[in-house]
Amino acid sequence: MPHIPKPYRNNDKHSFAHASVVQRWPAILNTAVADFRCDVPGTSENARAEAVQLIKQVEEIVRDMSKDALLIPLKEAIECPNARLYNEELKKLGTLRWSSAPWLLSECYLYSRLNSIFKLSTHWRTYDIFRQAKCNTFYNSSDAVSSLASRFQTIVKNLREQPATQKPQVLKKVLHELIMTALWGNATDLSLLVTISLEEIKKLQVAVNHRESDKMLVDDWESIWESLSAMKGGRVDFVLDNSGFELFTDVVLMLFLLESGLADHIVIHPKSEPWFVSDVTEADWRHLPEMLQDTGKFPKNREAIEFILRAVEKHESEGRLKLYYSEFWTTYAPFWEIKEESAFNVQSLLSELQKAKLVIFKGDLNYRKLTGDLMWPRTTPFVDAVLDLAHSGVTFAVLRTIKSDVVVGLPEGKEELLKKEYSQKNGNPAEWAWSGAYAVISCLRKDSSNY
Numbered sequence: 439m440p441h442i443p444k445p446y447r448n449n450d451k452h453s454f455a456h457a458s459v460v461q462r463w464p465a466i467l468n469t470a471v472a473d474f475r476c477d478v479p480g481t482s483e484n485a486r487a488e489a490v491q492l493i494k495q496v497e498e499i500v501r502d503m504s505k506d507a508l509l510i511p512l513k514e515a516i517e518c519p520n521a522r523l524y525n526e527e528l529k530k531l532g533t534l535r536w537s538s539a540p541w542l543l544s545e546c547y548l549y550s551r552l553n554s555i556f557k558l559s560t561h562w563r564t565y566d567i568f569r570q571a572k573c574n575t576f577y578n579s580s581d582a583v584s585s586l587a588s589r590f591q592t593i594v595k596n597l598r599e600q601p602a603t604q605k606p607q608v609l610k611k612v613l614h615e616l617i618m619t620a621l622w623g624n625a626t627d628l629s630l631l632v633t634i635s636l637e638e639i640k641k642l643q644v645a646v647n648h649r650e651s652d653k654m655l656v657d658d659w660e661s662i663w664e665s666l667s668a669m670k671g672g673r674v675d676f677v678l679d680n681s682g683f684e685l686f687t688d689v690v691l692m693l694f695l696l697e698s699g700l701a702d703h704i705v706i707h708p709k710s711e712p713w714f715v716s717d718v719t720e721a722d723w724r725h726l727p728e729m730l731q732d733t734g735k736f737p738k739n740r741e742a743i744e745f746i747l748r749a750v751e752k753h754e755s756e757g758r759l760k761l762y763y764s765e766f767w768t769t770y771a772p773f774w775e776i777k778e779e780s781a782f783n784v785q786s787l788l789s790e791l792q793k794a795k796l797v798i799f800k801g802d803l804n805y806r807k808l809t810g811d812l813m814w815p816r817t818t819p820f821v822d823a824v825l826d827l828a829h830s831g832v833t834f835a836v837l838r839t840i841k842s843d844v845v846v847g848l849p850e851g852k853e854e855l856l857k858k859e860y861s862q863k864n865g866n867p868a869e870w871a872w873s874g875a876y877a878v879i880s881c882l883r884k885d886s887s888n889y
């Protein structure tokens with residue numbers, strides 16, 4: 439049993455947690471309120487009147503942060519099924535203030551509290567305060583979307599023409615390319631938009647295929663390949679992260695798995711409510727084809743885009759591409775809670791994940807939850823940092839660009855080198871882990887010796 443470290447907390451000035459609570463979260467909420475104000479005109483008189491009250495409640499969260507108030511209990515109601523769990527945790531941990539609460543817990547609490555304001559309203563129950571931001575940024579990735587669509591169409595054409603003897607090598611090479619695309623697609627989540635510009639995001643998307651391999655700090659890609667190629671067909675699950683361009687890269691990867699026969703069934707796990715600004719909800723998933731059909735917003739490579747749209751529709755209608763809902767993803771819980779005996783209601787989720795030959799977790803937040811957002815020494819083996827999940831009977835991998843402090847599995851001496859390199863360029867040595875410039879692919883196979 440490894441020594442269990444403490445969680446990152448908001449008062450740790452050397453972690454991104456501190457920068458989040460003082461700068462990023464208030465900025466996220468203020469931007470969201472500004473977007474909400476734009477949606478209010480044109481609604482009914484009662485809805486407009488209610489919106490004024492809702493804005494006050496959102497602004498109260500910002501004020502609470504700036505006054506370093508207590509994390510107050512969430513309203514418990516049928517519409518907010520996780521509120522009880524949050525409240526029990528708050529009670530267990532005693533008095534928690536914004537400036538010093540555990541980072542992961544308080545960040546999840548923030549989005550849950552924000553959501554509860556809308557879910558408990560009369561006129562805005564299903565309103566997504568981040569919707570506009572998600573759509574606009576997706577429309578702004580039009581060039582990256584069109585070129586990836588065209589690349590995918592070429593891949594499929596080549597694959598279909600390939601002689602059987604050469605197929606395995608081709609499959610491996612192309613799968614690697616699309617895994618890397620889905621990985622670097624994660625560099626562009628919207629909760630960072632307050633610190634980097636839309637133009638910078640676009641540059642990151644275009645650069646997706648040209649990343650130097652020295653940016654990969656852990657690369658278990660071969661284990662992913664072995665898990666997928668060990669048998670034909672089977673199920674692959676995606677615990678999704680962000681909507682927009684990242685989701686599009688995920689969709690392309692899913693379609694390739696189905697087209698190549700590396701999977702015959704894909705299950706995707708969206709969030710049950712708006713989350714960390716850009717995470718995919720079911721509504722975002724449904725809205726994706728609608729947005730792609732807009733020829734004004736996506737004018738280039740229409741044939742390739744239509745090709746993808748038809749494939750998604752066909753796989754969904756024939757049951758090869760399905761959604762699985764769980765409220766668990768919007769709790770604060772680390773993923774080692776996905777076990778038989780758990781305070782969280784995860785028994786059916788666990789048995790679903792066990793059915794997959796590979797579960798792919800996308801992104802930074804999923805990585806934080808896999809490792810509990812604890813202050814693990816960075817050389818800790820991944821298998822130790824995920825605790826019980828390493829004995830859950832689930833084979834899983836995470837594709838994550840590093841945007842927060844927790845990182846495990848680094849070779850001895852690597853962290854020191856990164857700090858040195860980063861301080862020469864940018865000043866603060868800790869920031870190498872917040873930049874999104876580095877990435878990890880970690881994988882644990884249930885049939886491997888270290889599982």
Ligand code: F6P
Pocket residue numbers: 454545624627628629630679680714800801802803804806841842
């Ligand atoms: O660390 C920055 C951050 O915005 C965190 O708030 C959050 O964990 C994460 O990145 C969101 O990133 P992703 O969309 O990759 O999970």
Ligand code: MG
Pocket residue numbers: 627679680714716717801803
């Ligand atoms: Mg996200």
